[in-house]
Amino acid sequence: MNRRTTLITGATQGLGLGIALDLAARGGTVLLHGRDRGRLDRAAAEVGAAAPAATVRTYRADLADLDQVHAMAAEIRAAEPRLDGLINNAVAGGGAEPLKRELSRQGHELRFAVNHLAPYALTRDLLPLLTASAPARVVNVASIGQEAVDFDDIMLERDYEGLRAYCRSKVALITATFHLATELRGTGVTVNTLHPAHLMDTDGVREYGLDPVTGIDEGVRPTVRLLIDPVLESTTGRYFDQFTDARAHEQTYDADARERLMKLTHALIG
Structure with a gap:
């Protein structure tokens, strides 16, 4: 681990911060992403204090x-000599007002934008750095909460509900994981996804009104495993339920649905 550089999105709290603390304790370079400068600086100070080396x-x-996503990727490519791991962890959950439909800066449904479009765009933009650093790994944090994407209402303009939007966005993320894994075979870059733990003690879970049932550590361990376990060095295009290689929603294996989703995704991310 002493030479590994890993980027973690959504690293200022919850699972992302827990992953950052775990990886920092193992050595190497940890790149923290956040959207608020104050919280980002506090997280960096906490991680640095916990792991001075x-x-x-x-x-x-x-x-x-998405403009900020592309800009950040360009900044990372310019500043970082290597990137051995990318953990797409940042998430928009069901929301405190689940019946309130929110939009991204580009006018896309917010959960679809943050949970699917952004990580896919970021990964694609960072592929030159990841492939140059190979072997490298991409880990997409998904969820056991999954619902088929409705291609007739991709942005959930009808019967909107935040958790439904979240579950559909996670199916899109898993589908994109499988797509990228197929595309990148032979490059030394693996792409996997997982459900880290059930109802972790996070702000997002509490915001939606649910009671947490597991601690952050329960999600950190299986996520970090996908990043560093040598047994999984060549494993790619898989969905894990914590430590178990499992089967995701059936739509994620549908070739026609995958083609439709990825064609739309490429058009939307620019």
């Missing part, structure tokens, strides 16, 4: 704005 750098972007 680690190198910590920060990058700021609002993932609800």
Whole structure:
């Protein structure tokens, strides 16, 4: 781990911060992403204090704005000599007002934008750095909460509900994971996804009105495993339920649905 550089999105709290603390304790360089400069600086100070031997750098972007996603990726490519791991962890949950439909800067449904479009755009933009650093790994944090994407109402303009939007965005993220894994075979870059833990003690879970049932550590361990376990060095294009190689929503394996989603995704991310 002493030479690994890993970028973690949504690293100022919850699972992302827990992952950052774990990786920093193992050595290497940890790149923290957040959208608020004050919270980002506080997270960097916490990680640095917990692991003085680690190198910590920060990058700021609002993932609800694809222009900022592209700009951050360009900044990382220019500043970082290597990137061995990318953990797409940042998330928009069900929301405190789940019946209130929110939009991204580009006018896309917010959960679809933050949970699917942003991580896919960021990963694609960072592929030159990841492939140059190979072997490298991409880990997309998904969820056991999954619902098929409705291609007739992709942005949930009818019967909107935040948790439904969240579950659909996670199916889109998993589908994109499988797509990228197929595309990148032979490059030394693996792409996997997982449900880290059930109802972790996070702000997002509480905001939606749910009671947490597991601690952050329960999600940190399986996520970090996908990043560093040598047994999984060549594993790609898989969905894990914590530590178990599992089967995701059936739509994620549908070739026609995957083609439709990725064609739309590429058009939307620019």
